[in-house]
Amino acid sequence: MAKDHIDPVEELRQNTAQPFEQAHAMPPSVYTSDEFLNEELEHIFSKDWFCVGRADALKEPGAYTTCELAGQPVLVIRDRDGELRAMSNVCLHRMSTLLHGNGKTRAIVCPYHAWTYNLDGSLRGAPAMTLNEGFCKDQYQLPQVKCQEWLGWVFITLNADAPDVSDQLAQVEEMIAGYDMTNYTEAFYEEHVWDTNWKVLAENFMESYHLPVCHSGTIGGLSKLEDMICPPGLPAFNYHTILKDEELRIAMAHAKNDRLKGEERRTTYLLAIYPSLLITLTPGYFWYLSLHPKGPGQVLIRFGGGMSNDFADDPDIDQNFADLKALLDDVNVEDRGCTEKVFKGLSSDRAVPGHLSHLERPNYDFAQYLMARINAGRGN
Template identity: 60%
Template sequence: MGIEVKAARELAENVSAPFERAHAMPKSVYTDADFLALEQSRIFATEWICAGRAETLPNPGDYMTLTIAGEPVIVLRDATGIRAMSNVCRHRMSTLLEGRGHTKLIVCPYHAWTYNLDGTLRGAPAMQLNGSFCKEDNALPQVRCEIWQGWILVTLNPAAPSPEVTLKGVRELIPALDMATYTETYRETFRWATNWKVLAENFMESYHLPMCHKGTIGGASRLEEMVCPEGTEAFNYHSILKDDRVPLALAHPSNTTLQGEDRIKTWLLAIYPSLLITLTPGYFWYLSLTPDDPGHVNVLFGMGMSADWLADPEVPAHLAKVKALLDEVNAEDKGCTEKVYQGLLSSMAKPGPLSHLERPNYEFAQYLSRKTR
């Protein structure tokens, strides 16, 4: 408990300084296992976590699985829509489904207890002689699930405010780009050897683009054009302008709705705690993070395109170009963020002052401190 309180106290002291005098977060916030346990119980077990995109579950029986703060969860589409529920059998507590796929029923791999897609128990072999057994008492517990702008958001917290309320400001911020009209075309998962917050912070600032991404997108934006305004208690954001070296990030030539800078503007949205979205007029990509241990993060990575670009007859080539580009960008980010975590373990490491381009990082630290005090 002492280490946990110490790390939380150090973070509270860190964010007490005004932004103009702010420093990077203390090392203990990234490296202490007890602080991660605090994050799991007070952040990941109480906030909305992204499971992916709704369009990737188009048919009843399509499902995906995830683990939130140690809790196995199924997200699936049934006849009524997308729902979430416990991924643990009500008999001897085996997990039920793995990964992603399609199923007509949920069948336990241990004793074949079988559940309908809504989580109600359909059948339980050899239970008829148990006089106290009642199928109606053994449905899978339901988990809150909402679709927001095409994103499947799940929470273990029955009292969490709806994303439609807390994230209303995102829609107001970017009225010209409707994320619900974009379509995911690719996804994968990976595990990197860094702390989840290092990767989140890496996304939140574009200060690193010229150096970390010098082989790909680093030259497409200029530091002096980057805008980092104040965010909200639910998200932070910044924007950058892209030139035609990344043409698929620009509005499609057929698009007559977007005007001026909106045709070349890239938005970077950090939805707390761990949904990170890059949104351009042409494509989007995102990361959804769940911590594994202090030095490892599980990442859901997905990408897709706007309706304008998907309607282009050359869409296969466009998708291949975006995928190839993002693969390189991810490789660069992996190298940079894993180096940061290696440095955090050094006895001589010390948090340095933040740039004006790192305001989102400061606001993220404030959020973490509010949740862990």
């Protein structure tokens, strides 16, 4: 006998109608159904800003990265004038995708027929087109995609009417001014695919409630539950803070940082910039995840990190960061295990969401954001 259809949007609507003091985790259908994923792609990933990484990773003319945003292939490239541009990553001839992965190029060359575009997206040349009387290369320009930098991050959006990133995140910028986030240099960048829903991984980042258990073999002992502060979120982001143990020296403010005072010098911000940029920001180092769904049960992760430039001249900086990267890799193994188990559990017919802890306030705010964006997209 077929099950009755469950409307995941209506389930989330009922879930988010509860006040935080009575809140439950989001219902399983929000994570497991194609129906809800389609709502996210249409009303969230097609409309909001998506982070492709750090600007300093695209420093030289011709440096590029690529992504698929809500089904649309996009490339981001530094042009010859030093400006970052985002544009369609689809050739205007027979519509092959153009660049792949990340790298550096002198020109954008189609791998199918070698139509060649300048770094600004204008067509430079096309072989064997002289006999087509209607062809004029000056009429070809790769469609541009809205692109902005903010505190060293590169954001793109398919929505030409999206408010500026700097306006949406002005409160974040004010809150973390003493960290000077623009002046952190990316030391590594990787891409991974995990077998879990993107929201499971996002929520895993948003709460440190799981640290003592999931990360008992790594960082669990460096953060205490009683030191975690989880304020109410805001429309474009949520955050919480934890105090790092001073034995992790590169998480502390450097001696030359006179911007942070008292406990600020060992405070870590865990910033969740909606929909899917997740930043761990310490006074010494940062790392981040930028997430995009690959179906309900897989997530593509853009993973990077590096150090504050305050540490750039320290003689032991390379070894310290190598040790940190090894630690982060171990933490990722633990997180992957936890989040893939959660998705497996969510997919069970007997999965029932329980009440949230006060340490999961960001998860509640994330659910409110999802509901608000879908309501706005539907005109509700």
